[in-house]
Amino acid sequence: MPYLMSAVLGAALLCFAVLGLRARRAGGPLDDYVTARNSQGAQTLGLSFLASGMGAWILFAPPEIGAFVGPLALAGYAIGSALPFIVLGLYGPAIRRRLPEGRSIGEFAEACYGVGVRRWVSLVSILYMACFLAAELTAIGSITALLSDVPPGLVIIGVAVTTLLYTAVGGLRASLATDRWQAWLLIALLLVVGGVALVRLPAMPDAAALPSVPVGSALGVALTLIIAVTAANLFHQGYWQRVWAARDDRALGRGAWLGGGTTVLVVALVGGLGMLAAMSGVALGEPPIPFFALLSQAPGWLSLPALVLAVTLVASSVDTLQNGIASLVVAGSGRRGLAIRGARWVTLALMVPVVVVALQGLSVLRLFLIADLLCAAIVVPVLLGLWRRMSPLAAVAGGVAGMAGAVLPGWMVQGSLTAGLVAASFPGGVPTLPPFLGALVASTLVSVSIAWGRPACRQAHR
Structure with missing residues (x-):
């Protein structure tokens, strides 16, 4: 056989x-x-x-x-x-x-x-x-x-x-x-x-x-x-x-x-x-x-x-x-x-x-989840690239905010930055909603806020 x-x-x-x-x-x-x-x-x-x-x-x-x-x-x-x-x-x-x-x-x-x-x-x-x-x-x-x-x-x-x-x-x-x-x-x-x-x-x-x-x-x-x-x-x-x-x-x-x-x-x-x-x-x-x-x-x-x-x-x-x-x-x-x-x-x-x-x-599930979370933190700033008000500052700030937003729920619930980082690394390989939701919401809010407040100029690469 x-x-x-x-x-x-x-x-x-x-x-x-x-x-x-x-x-x-x-x-x-x-x-x-x-x-x-x-x-x-x-x-x-x-x-x-x-x-x-x-x-x-x-x-x-x-x-x-x-x-x-x-x-x-x-x-x-x-x-x-x-x-x-x-x-x-x-x-x-x-x-x-x-x-x-x-x-x-x-x-x-x-x-x-x-x-x-x-x-x-x-x-x-x-x-x-x-x-x-x-x-x-x-x-x-x-x-x-x-x-x-x-x-x-x-x-x-x-x-x-x-x-x-x-x-x-x-x-x-x-x-x-x-x-x-x-x-x-x-x-x-x-x-x-x-x-x-x-x-x-x-x-x-x-x-x-x-x-x-x-x-x-x-x-x-x-x-x-x-x-x-x-x-x-x-x-x-x-x-x-x-x-x-x-x-x-x-x-x-x-x-x-x-x-x-x-x-x-x-x-x-x-x-x-x-x-x-x-x-x-x-x-x-x-x-x-x-x-x-x-x-x-x-x-x-x-x-x-x-x-x-x-x-x-x-x-x-x-x-x-x-x-x-x-x-x-x-x-x-x-x-x-x-x-x-x-x-x-x-x-x-x-x-x-x-x-x-x-x-x-x-098992690569935990590494997979971390990669997924990194993508969730920056996906909205990237896709907003066709919006004329978006700028590199808004995109980068949104991505950084997304990564911070992924850590924030665990930090707030457990009271320490270390605990927030651990929660965002999915111990045990179990997917949980708060890090993903935090990443998505924070990146969107920061990107859109900066784009409205400081819209992009007509840069050469546009």
Whole structure:
């Protein structure tokens, strides 16, 4: 069985590599490598948003939220997962008009506020995407250990090397080409795996009820997830690339709604499986993993399509992240050969520590939450860049206020700055609302207040 699983996983990765390499345009301009500008229709974009946003995290987090917090919090998670696409679909046409030749979130920040803010925003974006990469590769290692006897390290390295190969050679077009097929594959596999697992689910006990917590607590979890996931994913350079890859504003809008709608359905479906597992009385494990608890009741052969599903989910998100990091490195250069070589080496260098972290099997949830909080602290000042009254002072002050606002709730409740800093670092890896809400409210109030009080002059970079 290990040899069969290894062969099937190797074949899947080989197919992804072939699809990506076939999509490359040898000798094309740098702009085509980074943005595939004005070339993609609504369906391709929608499937790409779905595939690039869906990672192995959907097999862990939504089922656990559904099993222990209930449908209200799960709805918040589904909305938060889709909202970044909708925001970029609505806001993207204005970005395209403001920066018709733009390539990255960093260039957007520079056009609005200058080079200093660009470096800050690019650093946050790279930090977030590196955390995302480590989380995805760690997850595929854990899933491999759960479902097979294949060495987890072999799968981690296989996914990292394969995706790096075709994204380094083919750029964004390679990622878009594989996303289209990966989206259909993950939908099909999810329906097969979920359907078979449900058929073999034990009969519901008479006292079965939907998992729930008090409404106030469920709303708090839902709001926390919406803020954290939306703020962080708006710093995902892979999603910004697709703003300029869209054929026109209509294709961008329709693709964003398609990607957002299908994302809500997928997250709700997987989370619903977690709720059903809890209601049926199946042992959820320690730590609890409701989705995989369902598989323990299913036929043994189901482990193979479940593992292929996991590899597809991870590959579809990892290739987008790798290409997003590379595009941030080359976005400011006009020399194709030198810029692309530099981007490949930088991405490869960044992947080394990411893979090392993933091979340790450590939890990266706490680091992920800290990166999410950093994004929440500055997302509003960045997105306000198209407002003519905004200035670099308002943006920077808003970002600093956002970080202070993240610490303030814990400081006020526990009476010390140290306690506030600890609370904002999420001890135990548990997401809580006050730091995120404090960051969002403080950054917005300070940015808007300074912009109204001291509106921007017509600076050269505008």
